[in-house]
Amino acid sequence: MISIFDDRFPVWYTIIFIALAFVLGAVIGSFLNVVIIRAPRHEPISGAHNRSHCMSCGHQLNALDLVPIFSYIFLGGKCRYCREKISPRYWIVELVTAISFTLSIMTLGLSVSLLMSFVLIAALVVASGTDIDTMEIPYGCSLTIAGLGVIATIMSVFTGDMPWYDHLIGAVGAAIPFAILAMFGAMGGGDLQIMAASGLLLGWRNIIPAAAIGIILGAIGGSIELLTVPKGTKKRAKEKSLEIAEKWYAEQRENGISVLPGKTEALYGSIFKGKSDIEKECVDEKCWEGTHDIDSLNEALSNELSDISKFAVSIVIEEEKVKKVTCKRQVVFGPYLSIGIIAAYLIGDKIIAWYLSLM
Ligand SMILES: [Zn+2]
Structure with missing residues (x-):
């Protein structure tokens, strides 16, 4: 350099x-x-x-x-x-x-790192912009960063700036906690992908400040956003979703479609800018007797909750009835994670040294 x-x-x-x-x-x-x-x-x-x-x-x-x-x-x-x-x-x-x-x-x-940082920044800007617009991070952004990660891993074999397997540990080390956060609905699949890809690029040491900065900023930003939501929105969203889900499941059962005895199905998705997207990919077909109609559920939710801007929804169904519906405010984490990732790429070592000096 x-x-x-x-x-x-x-x-x-x-x-x-x-x-x-x-x-x-x-x-x-x-x-x-x-x-x-x-x-x-x-x-x-x-x-x-x-x-x-x-x-x-x-x-x-x-x-x-x-x-x-x-x-x-x-x-x-x-x-x-x-x-x-x-x-x-x-x-x-x-x-x-x-x-x-x-x-x-x-x-x-x-340096080569400079050229790589330009590509990284472009991928993160697109990821953040699209996340704000659509609440989804394009696959291509994570894939681009993963590509940079592969280059960085190969380069580290020759430069010896860190052991090459530190990159792999970074990818796995980021994927596990973010997969857990995604399971609880706190993060999306796109967040998980972009953090795993960044773990590969940054290595396990620097992905730690990246994740810490992203989560802290996300928590602060999310709390500020929360203040702008009218009171009672969450309660209404939950009650309405439950009502709609119960009506929908009753209709399914009338048509001989139901969750098998002893099984529990959990449908996940989100309502974003008034559009419901209960994800078909998350439906566990092994739980079901007959072919369920998720589209009509999405349609009913979209119609009734058209003023809801950003909510994560989960609907838990057992054979007899809808067991539970949860609605959570969803924070768009992409921009916050992006700030963490680029900060760690540029000055990760300095951030770690600063943090250790506090101890
Ligand atoms: Zn004009």
């Missing part, structure tokens, strides 16, 4: 390196905006028929309107053609990516 603060360089070299990283981050961030919006809809990322346009008036945007970060500032956050407000999210994504790239070059210098 060559530090950009090295004495061999004149100061203006350092300034140019920092400026380049910032501009590169802003440009990449502008591209990631498109990925965040189009990826969950499975739309093509590029293509001439998909030229950027104003979301309100539909006016096609030219180069001047598309300068990352700066266009938004110079246009005062409004469309140049219809003066309608532009969502600050595009600007925020560009700025976050630009700042992250800058911090990376300042800590990692000119």
Whole structure:
């Protein structure tokens, strides 16, 4: 690694390196905006028929309107053609990516790790943006980080910065506690995947501060979010879900479909922005007599709870009846975990040293 603060360089070299990283981050961030919006809809990322346009008036945007970060500032956050407000999210994504790239070059210098950090940041920005939008982390983000993890594991054989198996221990060590958290509904499957992939990349030592930072920030952020939910929402969501689940299960039983004697079925899913998604993948077919109709359950929940923004739902069913329904507020953990992961990638050793100095 060559530090950009090295004495061999004149100061203006350092300034140019920092400026380049910032501009590169802003440009990449502008591209990631498109990925965040189009990826969950499975739309093509590029293509001439998909030229950027104003979301309100539909006016096609030219180069001047598309300068990352700066266009938004110079246009005062409004469309140049219809003066309608532009969502600050595009600007925020560009700025976050630009700042992250800058911090990376300042800590990692000119190195392979720097290139890897750019890819890591891009994957984490997309993971966070999509998680906020859809409450799901795209598989591709975790896969990208896992790919970086494989590269880091192979590299460590040659560089000897840590034993190669530390990476593997990191992956398994992160997967186990996050799998347990996922089982209790505190985290999602996407959180688990991204933490396991990051464990492979960071190794077991640095995945610890990554997870700690992510969980602490998530707890703080989640509590603040909780204050914005109207009182009684949780109670109503629970009562309504129970009522709907009971009615649904009664209908299933009338059609000869039921949970087998002695078995317990637990259906899991979420209600997000008024849309219920009890996951079919989680249904244990061995528990059932006949083919259940989860779609109609989702439909009924969506209709009745259309004002609910973010809840994890579980419905426990036994042969005779719906035994229990729980509704939990769900925190979107992706952005918090991402902050932890990138912080640990850049300064994990310093965080650990600082923490140990407190003891
Ligand atoms: Zn417009």
